[in-house]
Amino acid sequence: MKQFTGFPAKMQFTPVPNFFFSTLLPQINDIAELKTTFHILSALYRKRGFPRFTTHRELLANKSLMSGLNQGEDPPEEVLHRALEMATQRGTILHIALDREGVAEDVYFLNNEANREAIAKIQNGELQLSGLKVRGQAYIETEKQPDIFTTYEENIGMLTPMIADELREAEKLYPIAWISEAIKEAVNQNKRKWSYISAILEHWSSEGKSDGAYKQDSAAKTGRNKYSKQKYDHMVRR
Numbered sequence: 104m105k106q107f108t109g110f111p112a113k114m115q116f117t118p119v120p121n122f123f124f125s126t127l128l129p130q131i132n133d134i135a136e137l138k139t140t141f142h143i144l145s146a147l148y149r150k151r152g153f154p155r156f157t158t159h160r161e162l163l164a165n166k167s168l169m170s171g172l173n174q175g176e177d178p179p180e181e182v183l184h185r186a187l188e189m190a191t192q193r194g195t196i197l198h199i200a201l202d203r204e205g206v207a208e209d210v211y212f213l214n215n216e217a218n219r220e221a222i223a224k225i226q227n228g229e230l231q232l233s234g235l236k237v238r239g240q241a242y243i244e245t246e247k248q249p250d251i252f253t254t255y256e257e258n259i260g261m262l263t264p265m266i267a268d269e270l271r272e273a274e275k276l277y278p279i280a281w282i283s284e285a286i287k288e289a290v291n292q293n294k295r296k297w298s299y300i301s302a303i304l305e306h307w308s309s310e311g312k313s314d315g316a317y318k319q320d321s322a323a324k325t326g327r328n329k330y331s332k333q334k335y336d337h338m339v340r341r
Contacts, residue, residue, distance in 0.1 A: 153252030159209035
């Protein structure tokens with residue numbers, strides 16, 4: 104066995120949920136499943152947009168993973184297949200078979216509430232992944248605007264689980280167009296944080312919104328800041 108020489112002084116890190124170590128890791132006794140799970144976590148972390156997913160094709164092209172699975176008599180492709188089945192049955196990952204230009208494509212997501220909802224939307228046609236479609240359904244080319252999760256990541260910053268929950272709650276309260284416009288308004292004001300976006304939405308909800316602009320109120324007429332009636336007023340500098 105070749106001895107590991109140690110970690111370099113500067114390197115990148117891949118975050119792993121604490122829940123994985125406390126609950127999931129004690130249950131995994133197959134080394135191939137463990138290696139595959141870690142590589143999936145790493146692949147998903149490097150993804151952008153929402154929902155984040157990886158495919159069987161991408162995992163097969165991962166030289167580090169396939170080398171790590173090539174340790175026995177069985178071909179690494181078969182080992183990967185079994186490892187993915189075990190991780191899916193365990194509930195670590197979610198699997199859905201989609202269609203890419205007439206060829207089946209196995210797609211994998213981390214098993215959490217947001218991704219379970221995303222898969223439900225994919226299956227009933229409300230959400231479409233780039234280049235992929237539900238098998239057996241006709242594909243209609245449409246120009247689709249980025250979802251609010253992608254808009255947030257592209258304009259504000261990393262989408263944390265807490266922010267994703269906030270966005271899902273906002274979807275229940277406000278029109279999608281409002282949320283996207285509020286994100287853009289926060290960028291224009293150089294206030295890239297959720298509390299400011301939420302304040303804008305609450306203001307529009309309470310004071311009204313017309314033609315993409317704020318309705319004028321008495322505070323605006325006196326030159327005061329248009330968010331002065333907000334409960335987030337202390338967060339906005341005059």
